[in-house]
Amino acid sequence: MNDRFTHYFRKHYGRPGLHLPSCRLGILVTLLERYSEGDEIILSPVQSDSVLASLIVAGLRPVFVDVDARSGNLRPGEIARVLTERTKVRAILTTHLFGCPEDLDALEALAREHGIELLEDAVHGFAGSKCGSRLVGTVGEATFLSISKFLPGAKGGVLLSEDEEFLQAAARRAHELLYRPQGKDRILSPFKAMLRHALPGLSRWRQARRKQESGVVERSFRSRHHPDFSAMTDKRADVRSDALLDDYMSFHDRFYRHPLSGVARRKTLEALDQSESVFLAMKEGQERLVADCPLRFLDPGDARYDVRWFRVPFATNRRDALRDFLRSRGIAVNYYWDSALHEYCDNSQLFVDCTEGSPRPAQWCENLVPLDPLQADGIIAALQGSDFAREAAR
Numbered sequence: 001m002n003d004r005f006t007h008y009f010r011k012h013y014g015r016p017g018l019h020l021p022s023c024r025l026g027i028l029v030t031l032l033e034r035y036s037e038g039d040e041i042i043l044s045p046v047q048s049d050s051v052l053a054s055l056i057v058a059g060l061r062p063v064f065v066d067v068d069a070r071s072g073n074l075r076p077g078e079i080a081r082v083l084t085e086r087t088k089v090r091a092i093l094t095t096h097l098f099g100c101p102e103d104l105d106a107l108e109a110l111a112r113e114h115g116i117e118l119l120e121d122a123v124h125g126f127a128g129s130k131c132g133s134r135l136v137g138t139v140g141e142a143t144f145l146s147i148s149k150f151l152p153g154a155k156g157g158v159l160l161s162e163d164e165e166f167l168q169a170a171a172r173r174a175h176e177l178l179y180r181p182q183g184k185d186r187i188l189s190p191f192k193a194m195l196r197h198a199l200p201g202l203s204r205w206r207q208a209r210r211k212q213e214s215g216v217v218e219r220s221f222r223s224r225h226h227p228d229f230s231a232m233t234d235k236r237a238d239v240r241s242d243a244l245l246d247d248y249m250s251f252h253d254r255f256y257r258h259p260l261s262g263v264a265r266r267k268t269l270e271a272l273d274q275s276e277s278v279f280l281a282m283k284e285g286q287e288r289l290v291a292d293c294p295l296r297f298l299d300p301g302d303a304r305y306d307v308r309w310f311r312v313p314f315a316t317n318r319r320d321a322l323r324d325f326l327r328s329r330g331i332a333v334n335y336y337w338d339s340a341l342h343e344y345c346d347n348s349q350l351f352v353d354c355t356e357g358s359p360r361p362a363q364w365c366e367n368l369v370p371l372d373p374l375q376a377d378g379i380i381a382a383l384q385g386s387d388f389a390r391e392a393a394r
């Protein structure tokens with residue numbers, strides 16, 4: 001493991017980190033290493049669909065629970081109820097939605113009481129959000145980060161854990177997924193992919209070798225691809241590529257995954273060196289947005305939370321119009337979801353819906369616009385005097 005990289009995460013999170021091409025790969029290898037087929041994982045339905053995809057690909061059963069009206073995060077009381085009814089739950093997976101911390105003390109207590117694990121998807125909470133004295137990213141058995149989303153120039157995701165043996169096993173598993181033949185689908189470096197097409201002889205040789213190995217490798221991304229899964233993610237052009245790994249290239253109509261290059265690793269280290277100034281700029285932008293943005297800010301209203309917003313959430317019943325308006329002024333709006341995950345397909349055999357018909361997950365998906373604190377000045381200027389500001393003032 002890279003020393004400078006590990007040093008950064010030890011210094012900030014007290015634990016080492018494994019650098020991977022994407023956060024979702026970190027989630028996938030963690031699930032494959034720690035749990036068995038059919039185990040259940042509790043998570044919020046207001047979450048990225050790549051996370052749901054990783055769970056399903058790992059052969060686990062996502063269990064969706066209702067979310068809190070003010071934070072959009074998990075409700076510990078609901079989890080407690082679900083845990084009394086379900087015996088196969090092995091972990092709770094957080095979201096720290098838009099950077100707002102989950103109720104970490106309550107989730108940790110629940111996990112302990114029921115002998116299950118706490119996994120932190122801290123993709124949104126990377127900038128230093130806290131619940132009381134607990135820093136997001138330091139609590140769970142494993143934490144997942146997506147540093148490319150925060151730091152200009154950084155690539156990939158990070159898996160953090162105090163358990164170094166587990167990190168080593170995860171690194172081996174990631175390497176296997178990236179390089180080993182997977183049934184009919186291959187994951188190769190771009191260079192090898194080109195060679196393979198350039199040299200048919202080599203290709204035949206590799207095919208023969210793959211045949212030999214195919215009995216050994218039973219886990220394949222695509223063979224685990226459930227028919228309902230494409231219905232679930234029908235908005236995506238290529239479900240399978242989205243399910244697992246960010247960095248891939250297409251060549252002769254096939255996808256080839258590739259690991260992080262030396263250049264990407266070097267740039268990522270440089271970006272980590274700049275992280276404090278980026279996080280400071282985000283905090284200043286968040287303060288300006290909360291003070292001056294003429295829209296209704298969704299305050300989680302919990303005095304224990306010190307929130308470093310990755311995206312500052314504002315309520316609106318005209319999300320798409322507002323998004324288009326901001327885009328027309330050169331301001332990108334992203335990290336919102338069209339529907340909550342449990343709504344992907346009716347009567348799915350793939351997951352368990354324990355939201356009991358609550359309207360809250362849909363409200364959190366559909367009626368807010370998460371604004372980038374680094375674009376605060378542009379957003380405030382664009383909105384001043386706009387219809388959106390007039391509506392919010394009413």
Ligand SMILES: Cc1ncc(COP(=O)(O)O)c(C=O)c1O
Binds near residue numbers: 025246
């Ligand atoms: C909350 C959350 N978790 C996980 C991911 C996946 O991260 P990556 O794109 O690095 O795989 C995303 C991506 O947007 C996300 O928003």
